Amino acid sequence: MGIRVIGTGSYVPDKIMTNADLEKLVDTSDEWIRTRTGIEERRIASADQATSDLAVKAAENAMEMAGLTADQLDGIIVASISVDHVFPSTACIVQKKLGAANAMCFDLEAACSGLLYALEVGHALLTAKKHLKRIMVLGAEKMSSLLNWDDRNTCVLFGDGAGCIILEKDDSTEDCFIAGSLGANGEYSDILQIPAGGSACPATQETVANKEHFITMAGQDTFKLAVNSMVKVCRKVLEEAEMDASQIAWLVPHQANYRILKAVASRLKIPEEKVYINVNRFGNTSAASIGICLDEMVRGDHIKQGDYVLLTAFGGGLTWGAVLMKWSYIPKTAK
Numbered sequence: 001m002g003i004r005v006i007g008t009g010s011y012v013p014d015k016i017m018t019n020a021d022l023e024k025l026v027d028t029s030d031e032w033i034r035t036r037t038g039i040e041e042r043r044i045a046s047a048d049q050a051t052s053d054l055a056v057k058a059a060e061n062a063m064e065m066a067g068l069t070a071d072q073l074d075g076i077i078v079a080s081i082s083v084d085h086v087f088p089s090t091a092c093i094v095q096k097k098l099g100a101a102n103a104m105c106f107d108l109e110a111a112c113s114g115l116l117y118a119l120e121v122g123h124a125l126l127t128a129k130k131h132l133k134r135i136m137v138l139g140a141e142k143m144s145s146l147l148n149w150d151d152r153n154t155c156v157l158f159g160d161g162a163g164c165i166i167l168e169k170d171d172s173t174e175d176c177f178i179a180g181s182l183g184a185n186g187e188y189s190d191i192l193q194i195p196a197g198g199s200a201c202p203a204t205q206e207t208v209a210n211k212e213h214f215i216t217m218a219g220q221d222t223f224k225l226a227v228n229s230m231v232k233v234c235r236k237v238l239e240e241a242e243m244d245a246s247q248i249a250w251l252v253p254h255q256a257n258y259r260i261l262k263a264v265a266s267r268l269k270i271p272e273e274k275v276y277i278n279v280n281r282f283g284n285t286s287a288a289s290i291g292i293c294l295d296e297m298v299r300g301d302h303i304k305q306g307d308y309v310l311l312t313a314f315g316g317g318l319t320w321g322a323v324l325m326k327w328s329y330i331p332k333t334a335k
């Protein structure tokens with residue numbers, strides 16, 4: 001019995017915000033943003049688009065590739081920090097919009113590592129539960145709704161979008177999940193966070209006036225921890241798989257920042273041409289980024305059948321993870 005990816009999908013909003021647009025909002029420059037982050041532009045959802053709307057578009061693309069109807073889904077997991085509401089879960093709203101009446105639904109929060117956490121959980125559920133056959137894993141974010149547009153330290157970094165991966169259990173296939181590892185360290189929970197709005201600090205007029213409902217970040221600490229954690233967890237996963245980095249066809253890191261991706265690849269001795277990068281076009285889309293990358297790679301014919309693909313992510317929490325997959329199947333509808 002194995003689990004394989006039968007469809008991928010992604011969606012980014014039409015509206016492009018360039019670095020030049022940001023120059024009009026905060027004291028920054030295209031040159032600063034490009035050299036420090038590699039980001040040239042990002043997508044911004046419209047006021048009437050919620051995270052679930054971005055997720056549904058990515059989900060529809062993935063279902064089309066997989067040749068599935070929504071009623072064939074047994075589960076929907078949405079990884080997101082920009083959920084539609086505290087509750088109900090965004091996964092339930094996605095279910096309603098798709099008409100996926102047979103799916104159990106829940107959200108999973110592991111910040112930018114969310115998609116990898118959701119893939120591992122989805123894989124574990126399919127493995128453990130006989131009656132589950134197909135689980136849709138989504139990473140979806142309207143990061144623009146969490147940004148303080150007066151804070152140049154953060155507002156230049158993020159963008160909106162959604163990525164989707166549909167997992168299917170099949171008796172006649174090998175498991176495409178070769179190895180995986182997830183980790184966390186709550187000691188650093190305050191370096192990347194939204195201070196108010198939860199039970200620890202409920203919304204008041206004061207928290208709103210102080211802009212405490214937006215992302216705050218200690219940039220340099222985050223940078224160092226991101227590189228170290230991703231390198232460490234990738235090495236662990238390669239060791240578990242008894243594989244060498246030279247066997248990896250593609251490294252697909254969470255698209256936080258070009259300098260972070262470059263540092264991780266260099267320390268793993270993976271050449272840059274094997275690293276998938278789209279942070280220049282979309283910025284950091286948090287839990288969505290790896291799903292968007294994978295969909296571009298499948299549709300753009302970058303991933304070939306049999307390729308070893310190493311996914312790695314890092315995010316608030318702190319959280320991190322790596323998943324090594326052997327891409328065993330590419331639907332004809334991907335082209």
Ligand SMILES: CC(C)(COP(=O)(O)OP(=O)(O)OC[C@H]1O[C@@H](n2cnc3c(N)ncnc32)[C@H](O)[C@@H]1OP(=O)(O)O)[C@@H](O)C(=O)NCCC(=O)NCCS
Pocket residue numbers: 027028029032033036037112152153154156217218219220222223226256257260284314315316
């Ligand atoms: C945010 C980041 C790009 C900043 O780069 P950096 O080289 O560390 O820059 P610093 O934090 O040292 O800031 C240098 C200066 O640039 C300023 N600066 C910050 N943002 C700026 C911006 N958008 N435009 C212009 N200047 C900016 C700072 O205020 C600081 O000025 P000062 O020296 O007068 O105080 C970098 O730390 C980073 O990428 N961190 C990781 C962020 C991340 O990926 N988070 C998500 C993880 S999932």
